[in-house]
Amino acid sequence: METFRTxxxxxxxxxxxxxxxxxxxxxxxxxxxxxxxxxxxxxxxVSPFIPDYIIATVVRDMTVLELAPTIxxxxxxxxxxxxxxxxLGTMRITEQIDALEVMGINSASYLVLxxxxxxxxxxxxxxxxxxxxxxxxxxxxxxxSEILTPFDYKYGIQYLFNPYMVKFGILKSYVFAFLIASxxxxxxxxxxxxxxxxxxxxxxAVTDSVIAVLIADYLLAEMFLTK
Amino acid sequence: MIEVENIGxxxxxxxxxxxxxxxxxxxxxxxxIGSSGTGKSVLLKCxxxxxxxxxxxxxxxxxxxTHADRDLKTEIRREIGMLFxxxxxxxxxxxxxxxxxxxxxxxxxxxDEKLDRVNFCLQRVGLENTNHLMPSExxxxxxxxxxxxxxIVNSSKYLFCDEPNSGLDPQxxxxxxxxxxxxxxxxxxxxxxxxxDMNSVMGIGENIIFLSKGRKLWEGTNNEITHSGVKExxxxxxxxxxxxxxxxxx
Numbered sequence: 117m118e119t120f121r122t123x124x125x126x127x128x129x130x131x132x133x134x135x136x137x138x139x140x141x142x143x144x145x146x147x148x149x150x151x152x153x154x155x156x157x158x159x160x161x162v163s164p165f166i167p168d169y170i171i172a173t174v175v176r177d178m179t180v181l182e183l184a185p186t187i188x189x190x191x192x193x194x195x196x197x198x199x200x201x202x203x204l205g206t207m208r209i210t211e212q213i214d215a216l217e218v219m220g221i222n223s224a225s226y227l228v229l230x231x232x233x234x235x236x237x238x239x240x241x242x243x244x245x246x247x248x249x250x251x252x253x254x255x256x257x258x259x260x261s262e263i264l265t266p267f268d269y270k271y272g273i274q275y276l277f278n279p280y281m282v283k284f285g286i287l288k289s290y291v292f293a294f295l296i297a298s299x300x301x302x303x304x305x306x307x308x309x310x311x312x313x314x315x316x317x318x319x320x321a322v323t324d325s326v327i328a329v330l331i332a333d334y335l336l337a338e339m340f341l342t343k
Numbered sequence: 344m345i346e347v348e349n350i351g352x353x354x355x356x357x358x359x360x361x362x363x364x365x366x367x368x369x370x371x372x373x374x375x376i377g378s379s380g381t382g383k384s385v386l387l388k389c390x391x392x393x394x395x396x397x398x399x400x401x402x403x404x405x406x407x408x409t410h411a412d413r414d415l416k417t418e419i420r421r422e423i424g425m426l427f428x429x430x431x432x433x434x435x436x437x438x439x440x441x442x443x444x445x446x447x448x449x450x451x452x453x454x455d456e457k458l459d460r461v462n463f464c465l466q467r468v469g470l471e472n473t474n475h476l477m478p479s480e481x482x483x484x485x486x487x488x489x490x491x492x493x494x495i496v497n498s499s500k501y502l503f504c505d506e507p508n509s510g511l512d513p514q515x516x517x518x519x520x521x522x523x524x525x526x527x528x529x530x531x532x533x534x535x536x537x538x539x540d541m542n543s544v545m546g547i548g549e550n551i552i553f554l555s556k557g558r559k560l561w562e563g564t565n566n567e568i569t570h571s572g573v574k575e576x577x578x579x580x581x582x583x584x585x586x587x588x589x590x591x592x593x
Contacts, residue, residue, distance in 0.1 A: 122448050211431040218391050218503075219445050220420030226448075 123230060130234030134196050138242060145191050146246035149183050150175060150253030158263040168264040172272025175254040180281045184247040185288040186333050189296065192239060193325035197300035200231055201321030204304025205314035213305070228301040232294065239293030240286055247285070284340055291332050296325045344369055345501065345533050350389055350399035352382070359385050361557045362399070369533045372524055372547045376538060377554035378579055383537045384428075384505055386554065390535065391423060391503055392416060403501065421449060424494025426504040430486040432478040438465070438489050439474035445497040464492040468522060484515035488522065495526060502527065502534040508543055516540060520547050539579075541586055544568065553579070 157174045204227060207213050216223040251273060258264045264272075300321035307317040345367040352360040359382045367373035375383045388394040390401050392408060400409040403419050411419065432441045439461055440447075446457045465471060468488040478486055487507060494502055504523060508516035524547045527534040536543065544551060548565035555575040563571065568580055569590065581587045 119448075119451065206434075210429055210434075211427045212433055214393055215425065215427060215431040215433075217393060218420060218423055218425045219449065219497075220417045220423075221448055 122226075126226070126230035127233050127237075130230045131238050134231075134234050135238035135241065138192065138195055138238075139245065141191060141195060142188055142242045142246050143249050146184065146188065146249040147253035147256075149187060149246075150179060150250030150255075151257035153178055153183065153250070154254035154257045154263065155261065158258070167268075169268040169272030169275060171258065171264055172254065172269040173275045176251060176273050176277070177281065179247055179250040179254075180285045182333075184243050184250060185285050185292060186329065188243055188246045189239075189289075189292040189329045189333075190326055192242065192292070193296045193300070193322050193329065196235070197296045197321045197325045198318040200297065200300040201304035201307075202314055202318040204228075204301060205307035205317040208305065208307045209310055209314060224305065228298075228305060231301055232297045235293040235297035236290060239296075240289040243285065243289040284336075287340070288333065288336055291336060292329050295328045295332060299325045299328055344404055345390065345535065346402040347386075347390060348400050348402070350386065350396045350401070352385055352389055352394065352396050359557050360389070360396070363552075363554070363557075363559050364399075365552050365559060365562060367533055367535050368550055370528060370531045371549040372527050372534045372536050373550045373552070374536050374538060374544060374548045375552050375554060376544055376548075376579070378539060381554045382557045383539075383554055387503060387505055387535065387537045391425060392420065421497065422500040424497065424499035424502050426487065426490040426494050426502070426507055428506040428509050430478070430483075430490040432486055432489055432493070434478055436478075437474065438470065438476050438478070438481070441478065441489055442492045442496050444493065449497065460496060461492075464496045465489075467495070467526070468492045482515075483510050484512075484519065487511065487519050491519075491522060491526065495530070495532075498530075500532060502532045504534070504536040504538075506537055506539075508538060508540045513542065516542060517546065523547065541580065541583060544580075555579075 153175050154171060157171045161171060204213075207227070213223045213227070216226060255266070255269050258269050259266050303317045303321040303324065307313050346365075347367075348364050350360055350363040351358070363386055375386060377383050385394060389396040396409060400407055402408065403422070406415065406419060408416065408419050433444065436444065439458075442461045442464055443457050446452050446460060450457075452460070462471075462474075465473065468491050470485060470488050470492065473481065473485065473489075478489070481489070502523070507519050507523060511519065520543050523534060523536065526532065536547070538544065545565050548568070551561075551563055551565065551568060552559055553561040553571075553573070553576050561571050561573045561576050568576070571577065581590050
């Protein structure tokens, strides 16, 4: 039996690769996402009867409910999912997975389990960071383009805040993390053929993960947000 | 000793192996030879458990591996070392980590002891001071030797080599053959080598099984192979010009 220490080490390695390796891209996308959402919301809210702080409220709700968990999920599938599938696919075609099996190691649990656990640990954190950065990006865009004042933005962010939305966003992030890691690992682990098939497996991993995330997104909204 | 009894394997109704039986003895290299596509690697994969045979069984020192429960299979697999055709080294790990890998995952040996064992195995295959090189930084022959070091680091009782000479120049191929022979004799391992290299056959083939179209057609030693009287084997053995000239000289 492979030791608990072996698995812990693998999970930590995967966490570093997934978390630290994705933080720049996630941060960049989230910041610009928040900034653009602010500018576009301001462009659409032209009525003088709607106060400026509503722009920040819209940015907050969109970020927490949809943009941070789902859009970052698509980015995550593209970066981490394709890397998982490509790595496992290469290991499969170069007989590294066979080598593990011959040694008496359960290759699926040795290779896939740490990826799924690391994904469950890191993706929600990435989503939380993305949420903060998106709201920060919205603030910077809103204030520097003089669409709204810092006070309005801060007021709007807190206006009618419902903590349930944060819980729902975090719940979604766990579901998406599991879906992306398991689908991508499955595609990579069962690759057959050569380098061309590894490329195809990576592409299918991303496509399938994104479709699964979108379907899960709808189903979760249906289950938890409709009365 | 490994015994295979009546092994049969089909893929999508296509028969790849048909009733293969044979015994692989300890302390000598046992060769499975034959042309490409005759089922040599499939037989090897059935023996090590990477493929499930449709019929027949494999016994490791009398222990039925084919029908064994998960625990016994794992126990037997941990006595197996295998050198793959492409070496199958883990690209993310350096030479030392690759060789240490079975000890890291399967044992609770202290770090110093593991390092001593790794250094001993690397020295045994002639790769001292390569510990920190990555697989991509070493030649194909060196990768094979790292693969052999990884296969023996866990004091394996059974060594399997799938086309150990593929992609190597003739001199390096002979070095690898000699290393396999020496290690087999030194540790009294049961070694099974799949090859179609006639240099290996003549050099280390103490017990040879010849496969053709999924059937075992002949079994013998390298001294007997040139006068087997089996047409398919003669066609295989004397396919290259050197062996053909040797035959004419005889």
